[in-house]
Amino acid sequence: MPTAGGVKPAASAGLSRREQTTVRADWRLVVDLDDVLQAEGGDPGRIRARNSSALAVAERALELSGQLLHAAVAWRFVPVVGQRHESLLLEQACRLTGPVVVEHLQAAKQVGAFVCTIGPELEDQASALFAEDPALAVALDAVGSVALQRLAHSVREATALEMGRTGWQVGVAISPGASWGLEIGQRQLFALVEAGLIGVSLNNSSLMQPKKSTSFVLGVGPDMTSTGSPCDLCDLRENCRYRKLYESENDCDVVAQ
Amino acid sequence: MGQLEELRAAVVDGQKTTAVAKVTEALAAGLAPEKILQEGLIAAMGETGALYQAGEIFVPEMLVAARAMSAALAVLKPHLVAEGVPSRGKVVIGTVQGDLHDIGKNLVAMFLEGNGFEVVDLGVDVPPERFVAEVVNGAKAVALSALLTTTMVNMCDVISALVDANLREQVRVLVGGAPITTEYANEIGADGYARDASSAVELLCQLLEV
Numbered sequence: 001m002p003t004a005g006g007v008k009p010a011a012s013a014g015l016s017r018r019e020q021t022t023v024r025a026d027w028r029l030v031v032d033l034d035d036v037l038q039a040e041g042g043d044p045g046r047i048r049a050r051n052s053s054a055l056a057v058a059e060r061a062l063e064l065s066g067q068l069l070h071a072a073v074a075w076r077f078v079p080v081v082g083q084r085h086e087s088l089l090l091e092q093a094c095r096l097t098g099p100v101v102v103e104h105l106q107a108a109k110q111v112g113a114f115v116c117t118i119g120p121e122l123e124d125q126a127s128a129l130f131a132e133d134p135a136l137a138v139a140l141d142a143v144g145s146v147a148l149q150r151l152a153h154s155v156r157e158a159t160a161l162e163m164g165r166t167g168w169q170v171g172v173a174i175s176p177g178a179s180w181g182l183e184i185g186q187r188q189l190f191a192l193v194e195a196g197l198i199g200v201s202l203n204n205s206s207l208m209q210p211k212k213s214t215s216f217v218l219g220v221g222p223d224m225t226s227t228g229s230p231c232d233l234c235d236l237r238e239n240c241r242y243r244k245l246y247e248s249e250n251d252c253d254v255v256a257q
Numbered sequence: 258m259g260q261l262e263e264l265r266a267a268v269v270d271g272q273k274t275t276a277v278a279k280v281t282e283a284l285a286a287g288l289a290p291e292k293i294l295q296e297g298l299i300a301a302m303g304e305t306g307a308l309y310q311a312g313e314i315f316v317p318e319m320l321v322a323a324r325a326m327s328a329a330l331a332v333l334k335p336h337l338v339a340e341g342v343p344s345r346g347k348v349v350i351g352t353v354q355g356d357l358h359d360i361g362k363n364l365v366a367m368f369l370e371g372n373g374f375e376v377v378d379l380g381v382d383v384p385p386e387r388f389v390a391e392v393v394n395g396a397k398a399v400a401l402s403a404l405l406t407t408t409m410v411n412m413c414d415v416i417s418a419l420v421d422a423n424l425r426e427q428v429r430v431l432v433g434g435a436p437i438t439t440e441y442a443n444e445i446g447a448d449g450y451a452r453d454a455s456s457a458v459e460l461l462c463q464l465l466e467v
Contacts, residue, residue: 037317040315040320041316042315042318046315047317052271052317053270053272053318053321054271054320057320126360127359130359133324134320134324134327134363135317135323135324137360138317138360138364139317182407183407205405205407205408207355207357207405211357211358
């Protein structure tokens with residue numbers, strides 16, 4: 001889990017980004033049928049009531065996904081050393097810039113930078129399946145979206161739990177592209193954590209590859225406010241089909257193997 | 258229940274095997290391919306779209322209907338070509354430059370094809386000049402997809418390229434994708450915004466008056 005153990009001591013100043021990045025790949029993701037139907041924009045109760053053939057498709061997608069989900073997380077905590085204008089200054093001459101970052105991280109003692117992925121296999125299979133079976137392809141894509149969301153949620157929850165043991169709080173997750181500029185946010189976040197260790201890279205448009213990847217920063221410290229949702233910071237919140245699913249998550253369906 | 262009615266029901270219910278069988282039966286019975294297309298498949302997709310718009314069915318159910326339609330269309334297509342049945346118009350579709358997301362774009366392409374349009378799918382990360390080239394080759398509409406706020410701005414480049422090539426007046430431009438809104442479509446000079454595959458078909462039919 002992302003823990004205080006992931007926070008390298010001051011003596012780590014001479015270590016490379018790679019050496020300071022922690023990786024965990026032993027995740028087991030649990031996604032259920034209703035999650036898939038909901039992520040596809042369906043009402044699970046009504047679809048079940050009709051015994052629609054969409055149910056069998058979602059079940060098949062879940063079966064397939066068992067071999068295709070390869071979740072991994074890379075993260076690093078970096079102490080905050082100050083603030084200047086719209087920049088949060090971090091150790092080792094790193095910085096995060098933008099009004100959203102400064103507003104939500106100014107009380108942080110440290111910032112955790114996280115990159116999560118479920119790997120490339122599921123999305124490759126979904127794309128390959130599209131011509132033959134578009135319904136299955138979209139259902140499989142939905143499984144991947146839910147799994148990734150659960151993984152990120154689990155990371156945040158586990159971090160909060162761990163930090164809580166020392167009396168620290170965890171702030172809202174801030175992702176590049178959701179009110180924090182995508183290009184600058186990804187560049188700064190990927191400068192902190194060596195995402196290549198889990199096979200994640202950025203293309204020229206600052207999109208992560210594999211596509212089923214997500215990145216965010218979490219502020220931690222004794223004075224952080226832990227209320228709020230990442231959706232509160234997202235420009236797409238009004239139209240997002242995943243928001244309801246995300247905000248209704250009360251517990252974690254991602255468990256360690 | 259007549260053959261075409263059974264075909265429509267099979268498509269709406271997402272029964273792929275039955276839909277293929279019904280098209281085969283209808284062809285064997287001597288029904289004109291165009292009649293099977295119009296009164297069978299296009300009518301079924303229209304019914305599916307209406308049920309979706311009314312909130313009676315959901316995306317996963319629309320997808321299984323589209324899957325059935327697609328399989329049935331594959332059987333019918335050679336007969337349509339052999340008889341020289343014209344399409345409702347040629348549409349070029351693609352995810353704009355810089356964006357790699359394809360699922361939503363693929364769905365729209367499938368729905369357009371199922372509704373009688375000739376679709377040229379350019380894939381993902383498509384530069385503006387490739388859209389322009391297809392308009393030169395006779396496309397009546399351009400459908401642009403983007404999933405991200407950072408890539409949706411590249412839709413403007415396609416429209417600008419069409420203007421620069423003096424082609425903008427002869428083509429309709431549709432835009433869609435998670436961050437897109439009607440306001441954004443208006444702002445960049447597109448002809449319309451479609452929130453989903455079913456709406457894209459409806460909008461295109463309106464814009465092309467077919």
